[in-house]
Amino acid sequence: MTAALQVDGLTRAYGALRAVDDVTLTVRAGARHALIGPNGAGKSTMFKLLSGEIRPTGGRIRYFGEDITRRSQPRRARMRIAQTYQHSSVFMPLTVAENVALAAQRVQGIGTVWWRGAGRYPDRTAAAREALAAVGLAERSGDLVSSLSHGERRQLELALALAARPRLLLLDEPTAGMSATESADFVELVKALPDELTVIIVEHDLDVVFSLATDISVLHHGRLLATGAPAEVSADPAVQDAYLSWSATDDDLEEIE
Numbered sequence: 210m211t212a213a214l215q216v217d218g219l220t221r222a223y224g225a226l227r228a229v230d231d232v233t234l235t236v237r238a239g240a241r242h243a244l245i246g247p248n249g250a251g252k253s254t255m256f257k258l259l260s261g262e263i264r265p266t267g268g269r270i271r272y273f274g275e276d277i278t279r280r281s282q283p284r285r286a287r288m289r290i291a292q293t294y295q296h297s298s299v300f301m302p303l304t305v306a307e308n309v310a311l312a313a314q315r316v317q318g319i320g321t322v323w324w325r326g327a328g329r330y331p332d333r334t335a336a337a338r339e340a341l342a343a344v345g346l347a348e349r350s351g352d353l354v355s356s357l358s359h360g361e362r363r364q365l366e367l368a369l370a371l372a373a374r375p376r377l378l379l380l381d382e383p384t385a386g387m388s389a390t391e392s393a394d395f396v397e398l399v400k401a402l403p404d405e406l407t408v409i410i411v412e413h414d415l416d417v418v419f420s421l422a423t424d425i426s427v428l429h430h431g432r433l434l435a436t437g438a439p440a441e442v443s444a445d446p447a448v449q450d451a452y453l454s455w456s457a458t459d460d461d462l463e464e465i466e
Protein backbone atom coordinates (compact mmCIF):
# COMPACT_ATOMS: atom_id res chain seq x y z
CA MET A 210 0.00 0.00 0.00
CA THR A 211 1.32 3.46 -0.89
CA ALA A 212 0.66 6.01 1.84
CA ALA A 213 -0.25 9.50 0.67
CA LEU A 214 0.05 10.65 4.27
CA GLN A 215 1.61 9.05 7.29
CA VAL A 216 0.81 10.92 10.48
CA ASP A 217 2.75 9.92 13.62
CA GLY A 218 1.95 11.09 17.13
CA LEU A 219 0.53 14.36 15.80
CA THR A 220 -0.31 16.77 18.61
CA ARG A 221 -1.45 20.37 18.80
CA ALA A 222 -1.77 21.82 22.28
CA TYR A 223 -3.32 25.15 23.24
CA GLY A 224 -2.05 25.59 26.78
CA ALA A 225 -3.30 22.59 28.73
CA LEU A 226 -5.82 21.62 26.02
CA ARG A 227 -4.70 19.11 23.41
CA ALA A 228 -6.96 19.89 20.44
CA VAL A 229 -5.23 17.04 18.56
CA ASP A 230 -3.66 14.50 20.86
CA ASP A 231 -1.07 11.97 19.73
CA VAL A 232 -2.83 10.96 16.50
CA THR A 233 -1.22 8.26 14.39
CA LEU A 234 -2.90 7.31 11.12
CA THR A 235 -2.26 6.42 7.50
CA VAL A 236 -4.11 7.86 4.52
CA ARG A 237 -3.84 5.50 1.58
CA ALA A 238 -3.00 6.95 -1.83
CA GLY A 239 -6.23 7.27 -3.83
CA ALA A 240 -8.46 7.02 -0.74
CA ARG A 241 -11.53 9.12 -0.07
CA HIS A 242 -10.73 9.49 3.60
CA ALA A 243 -13.25 11.17 5.91
CA LEU A 244 -12.37 12.76 9.24
CA ILE A 245 -15.39 12.79 11.51
CA GLY A 246 -16.19 13.31 15.17
CA PRO A 247 -18.46 15.19 17.55
CA ASN A 248 -18.21 18.99 17.93
CA GLY A 249 -14.87 20.03 19.37
CA ALA A 250 -13.28 16.65 18.54
CA GLY A 251 -10.32 18.27 16.79
CA LYS A 252 -11.30 17.89 13.11
CA SER A 253 -10.62 21.52 12.10
CA THR A 254 -7.35 21.52 14.01
CA MET A 255 -6.32 18.30 12.27
CA PHE A 256 -7.28 19.80 8.90
CA LYS A 257 -5.18 22.91 9.57
CA LEU A 258 -2.22 20.77 10.63
CA LEU A 259 -2.43 18.83 7.36
CA SER A 260 -2.80 21.95 5.19
CA GLY A 261 0.08 23.68 6.98
CA GLU A 262 -2.04 26.55 8.30
CA ILE A 263 -0.83 25.75 11.82
CA ARG A 264 2.18 23.86 13.16
CA PRO A 265 1.99 20.86 15.48
CA THR A 266 3.43 20.99 18.96
CA GLY A 267 4.46 17.35 18.54
CA GLY A 268 4.62 14.54 16.03
CA ARG A 269 5.31 14.24 12.34
CA ILE A 270 3.56 14.32 8.95
CA ARG A 271 4.99 12.53 5.93
CA TYR A 272 3.57 13.08 2.44
CA PHE A 273 4.42 10.32 -0.01
CA GLY A 274 7.37 9.52 2.25
CA GLU A 275 8.65 13.10 2.55
CA ASP A 276 8.64 14.85 5.93
CA ILE A 277 6.49 17.98 5.53
CA THR A 278 5.91 18.68 9.24
CA ARG A 279 7.71 22.04 9.11
CA ARG A 280 6.76 22.97 5.55
CA SER A 281 4.69 26.15 5.14
CA GLN A 282 1.23 26.18 3.58
CA PRO A 283 2.46 27.78 0.27
CA ARG A 284 5.25 25.22 0.08
CA ARG A 285 2.74 22.40 0.57
CA ALA A 286 0.56 23.96 -2.13
CA ARG A 287 3.50 23.81 -4.51
CA MET A 288 3.88 20.14 -3.56
CA ARG A 289 0.34 19.76 -4.94
CA ILE A 290 -1.58 19.69 -1.68
CA ALA A 291 -4.74 21.69 -2.44
CA GLN A 292 -7.64 22.62 -0.22
CA THR A 293 -11.09 24.13 -0.15
CA TYR A 294 -12.12 26.52 2.60
CA GLN A 295 -15.22 26.75 4.79
CA HIS A 296 -15.51 30.44 3.95
CA SER A 297 -15.84 31.39 0.31
CA SER A 298 -12.65 32.16 -1.55
CA VAL A 299 -14.18 33.14 -4.91
CA PHE A 300 -14.02 36.62 -6.45
CA MET A 301 -17.58 37.74 -7.05
CA PRO A 302 -16.95 40.43 -9.72
CA LEU A 303 -15.06 37.97 -11.95
CA THR A 304 -16.35 35.27 -14.25
CA VAL A 305 -16.22 31.58 -13.45
CA ALA A 306 -13.35 31.03 -15.92
CA GLU A 307 -11.38 34.03 -14.61
CA ASN A 308 -11.62 32.70 -11.05
CA VAL A 309 -10.27 29.30 -12.00
CA ALA A 310 -7.51 30.74 -14.22
CA LEU A 311 -6.46 32.95 -11.32
CA ALA A 312 -6.29 29.95 -8.99
CA ALA A 313 -4.27 27.95 -11.53
CA GLN A 314 -1.78 30.80 -11.89
CA ARG A 315 -1.56 31.64 -8.19
CA VAL A 316 -0.43 28.18 -7.18
CA GLN A 317 2.36 28.32 -9.74
CA GLY A 318 3.67 31.53 -8.23
CA ILE A 319 2.83 34.06 -10.95
CA GLY A 320 0.30 35.74 -8.70
CA THR A 321 -0.82 39.12 -9.80
CA VAL A 322 0.18 39.10 -13.46
CA TRP A 323 -2.99 37.21 -14.40
CA TRP A 324 -4.44 40.20 -16.27
CA ARG A 325 -1.75 39.86 -18.94
CA GLY A 326 -4.11 37.38 -20.50
CA ALA A 327 -4.67 33.70 -20.12
CA GLY A 328 -3.30 33.09 -23.63
CA ARG A 329 0.23 33.65 -22.29
CA TYR A 330 -0.14 30.64 -20.03
CA PRO A 331 -1.53 27.80 -22.17
CA ASP A 332 -0.74 25.20 -19.52
CA ARG A 333 -2.72 27.01 -16.87
CA THR A 334 -5.58 27.64 -19.26
CA ALA A 335 -5.78 23.91 -19.91
CA ALA A 336 -5.70 23.18 -16.16
CA ALA A 337 -8.48 25.71 -15.61
CA ARG A 338 -10.60 24.22 -18.41
CA GLU A 339 -10.14 20.68 -17.09
CA ALA A 340 -11.04 21.77 -13.56
CA LEU A 341 -14.26 23.40 -14.74
CA ALA A 342 -15.21 20.34 -16.77
CA ALA A 343 -14.53 18.08 -13.75
CA VAL A 344 -17.04 19.99 -11.60
CA GLY A 345 -19.63 20.34 -14.37
CA LEU A 346 -19.30 24.11 -14.75
CA ALA A 347 -17.80 24.24 -18.26
CA GLU A 348 -21.01 25.70 -19.67
CA ARG A 349 -20.95 28.51 -17.11
CA SER A 350 -17.37 29.64 -17.90
CA GLY A 351 -18.32 33.11 -19.10
CA ASP A 352 -20.90 33.81 -16.35
CA LEU A 353 -20.23 36.07 -13.40
CA VAL A 354 -19.78 34.23 -10.11
CA SER A 355 -22.54 36.39 -8.63
CA SER A 356 -25.03 34.64 -10.93
CA LEU A 357 -24.22 31.15 -9.55
CA SER A 358 -26.36 29.34 -6.98
CA HIS A 359 -24.85 28.42 -3.59
CA GLY A 360 -24.27 24.84 -4.75
CA GLU A 361 -22.60 26.00 -7.96
CA ARG A 362 -20.31 28.31 -5.98
CA ARG A 363 -19.21 25.34 -3.88
CA GLN A 364 -18.55 23.44 -7.13
CA LEU A 365 -16.46 26.39 -8.26
CA GLU A 366 -14.49 26.26 -4.98
CA LEU A 367 -13.71 22.65 -5.83
CA ALA A 368 -12.61 23.70 -9.33
CA LEU A 369 -10.26 26.32 -7.80
CA ALA A 370 -8.55 23.56 -5.82
CA LEU A 371 -8.45 21.17 -8.80
CA ALA A 372 -6.88 23.84 -11.03
CA ALA A 373 -3.67 23.29 -9.04
CA ARG A 374 -3.66 19.67 -10.32
CA PRO A 375 -3.34 18.33 -6.78
CA ARG A 376 -2.10 14.95 -5.63
CA LEU A 377 -3.81 15.45 -2.28
CA LEU A 378 -7.05 17.39 -1.93
CA LEU A 379 -8.30 18.58 1.48
CA LEU A 380 -12.01 19.40 1.63
CA ASP A 381 -13.26 21.35 4.64
CA GLU A 382 -16.99 20.76 5.14
CA PRO A 383 -17.67 21.13 1.42
CA THR A 384 -21.42 20.48 1.64
CA ALA A 385 -22.11 23.01 4.42
CA GLY A 386 -25.21 25.02 3.52
CA MET A 387 -26.10 22.79 0.54
CA SER A 388 -29.55 21.32 -0.07
CA ALA A 389 -29.88 17.51 -0.01
CA THR A 390 -29.88 17.42 -3.83
CA GLU A 391 -26.83 19.67 -4.06
CA SER A 392 -25.00 17.47 -1.52
CA ALA A 393 -25.85 14.32 -3.47
CA ASP A 394 -24.59 15.93 -6.70
CA PHE A 395 -21.42 17.01 -4.91
CA VAL A 396 -20.79 13.45 -3.72
CA GLU A 397 -21.04 12.25 -7.34
CA LEU A 398 -18.50 14.90 -8.42
CA VAL A 399 -16.00 13.83 -5.78
CA LYS A 400 -16.54 10.15 -6.60
CA ALA A 401 -15.77 10.87 -10.25
CA LEU A 402 -12.42 12.56 -9.53
CA PRO A 403 -9.37 10.64 -10.79
CA ASP A 404 -8.57 7.49 -8.82
CA GLU A 405 -4.98 8.55 -8.22
CA LEU A 406 -6.09 11.71 -6.41
CA THR A 407 -6.20 11.29 -2.62
CA VAL A 408 -9.05 13.15 -0.93
CA ILE A 409 -9.40 13.97 2.77
CA ILE A 410 -12.76 15.34 3.75
CA VAL A 411 -13.89 16.87 7.04
CA GLU A 412 -17.65 16.55 7.01
CA HIS A 413 -20.50 16.72 9.50
CA ASP A 414 -23.11 15.17 7.22
CA LEU A 415 -22.85 11.43 7.84
CA ASP A 416 -24.94 10.63 4.72
CA VAL A 417 -22.26 12.35 2.66
CA VAL A 418 -19.51 10.56 4.60
CA PHE A 419 -20.98 7.09 4.21
CA SER A 420 -21.82 7.50 0.51
CA LEU A 421 -18.34 8.78 -0.31
CA ALA A 422 -15.66 7.53 2.06
CA THR A 423 -13.46 4.52 1.43
CA ASP A 424 -11.85 5.09 4.86
CA ILE A 425 -13.04 6.90 7.97
CA SER A 426 -11.09 8.20 10.96
CA VAL A 427 -13.03 9.22 14.04
CA LEU A 428 -11.67 11.82 16.43
CA HIS A 429 -12.98 12.34 19.94
CA HIS A 430 -11.50 14.81 22.45
CA GLY A 431 -8.51 15.18 20.11
CA ARG A 432 -7.70 11.48 20.10
CA LEU A 433 -8.13 8.96 17.33
CA LEU A 434 -11.00 6.72 18.37
CA ALA A 435 -11.05 4.47 15.30
CA THR A 436 -9.79 4.33 11.72
CA GLY A 437 -10.57 1.94 8.88
CA ALA A 438 -13.24 0.92 6.40
CA PRO A 439 -16.70 2.49 6.93
CA ALA A 440 -18.35 -0.80 7.97
CA GLU A 441 -15.65 -1.53 10.56
CA VAL A 442 -15.69 1.98 11.98
CA SER A 443 -19.48 2.24 12.25
CA ALA A 444 -19.60 -1.14 14.04
CA ASP A 445 -17.00 -0.04 16.59
CA PRO A 446 -18.62 0.20 20.06
CA ALA A 447 -16.39 3.13 21.08
CA VAL A 448 -17.55 5.08 18.00
CA GLN A 449 -21.18 4.24 18.67
CA ASP A 450 -20.79 5.45 22.28
CA ALA A 451 -19.17 8.73 21.20
CA TYR A 452 -21.91 9.41 18.64
CA LEU A 453 -24.74 8.32 20.91
CA SER A 454 -23.63 10.66 23.66
CA TRP A 455 -23.21 13.39 21.06
CA SER A 456 -26.72 12.95 19.56
CA ALA A 457 -28.29 12.70 23.01
CA THR A 458 -26.80 16.10 23.85
CA ASP A 459 -28.03 17.55 20.55
CA ASP A 460 -31.55 16.22 21.11
CA ASP A 461 -31.59 17.62 24.62
CA LEU A 462 -30.58 21.01 23.25
CA GLU A 463 -33.33 20.88 20.63
CA GLU A 464 -35.92 20.11 23.30
CA ILE A 465 -34.83 23.11 25.32
CA GLU A 466 -35.02 25.48 22.31
Ligand SMILES: Nc1ncnc2c1ncn2[C@@H]1O[C@H](COP(=O)(O)OP(=O)(O)OP(=O)(O)O)[C@@H](O)[C@H]1O
Nearest residue numbers: 223226227228246247248249250251252253254255
Ligand atom coordinates in the same frame (compact mmCIF):
# COMPACT_ATOMS: atom_id res chain seq x y z
N1 LIG B 1 -6.89 28.59 18.38
C1 LIG B 1 -7.37 27.90 19.42
N2 LIG B 1 -7.11 28.29 20.69
C2 LIG B 1 -7.57 27.58 21.74
N3 LIG B 1 -8.34 26.46 21.63
C3 LIG B 1 -8.63 26.04 20.40
C4 LIG B 1 -8.17 26.73 19.22
N4 LIG B 1 -8.64 26.05 18.13
C5 LIG B 1 -9.35 25.01 18.59
N5 LIG B 1 -9.35 25.00 19.94
C6 LIG B 1 -10.03 24.01 20.81
O1 LIG B 1 -9.63 22.74 20.39
C7 LIG B 1 -10.72 21.80 20.45
C8 LIG B 1 -10.91 21.19 19.08
O2 LIG B 1 -11.42 22.20 18.22
P1 LIG B 1 -11.68 21.95 16.66
O3 LIG B 1 -12.22 23.22 16.10
O4 LIG B 1 -10.47 21.37 16.04
O5 LIG B 1 -12.83 20.84 16.72
P2 LIG B 1 -13.84 20.37 15.57
O6 LIG B 1 -13.92 18.88 15.69
O7 LIG B 1 -13.45 20.93 14.26
O8 LIG B 1 -15.20 21.02 16.06
P3 LIG B 1 -16.51 21.46 15.20
O9 LIG B 1 -17.13 20.21 14.69
O10 LIG B 1 -17.36 22.11 16.26
O11 LIG B 1 -16.06 22.41 14.13
C9 LIG B 1 -11.91 22.59 20.97
O12 LIG B 1 -12.01 22.38 22.36
C10 LIG B 1 -11.56 24.02 20.64
O13 LIG B 1 -12.17 24.93 21.55
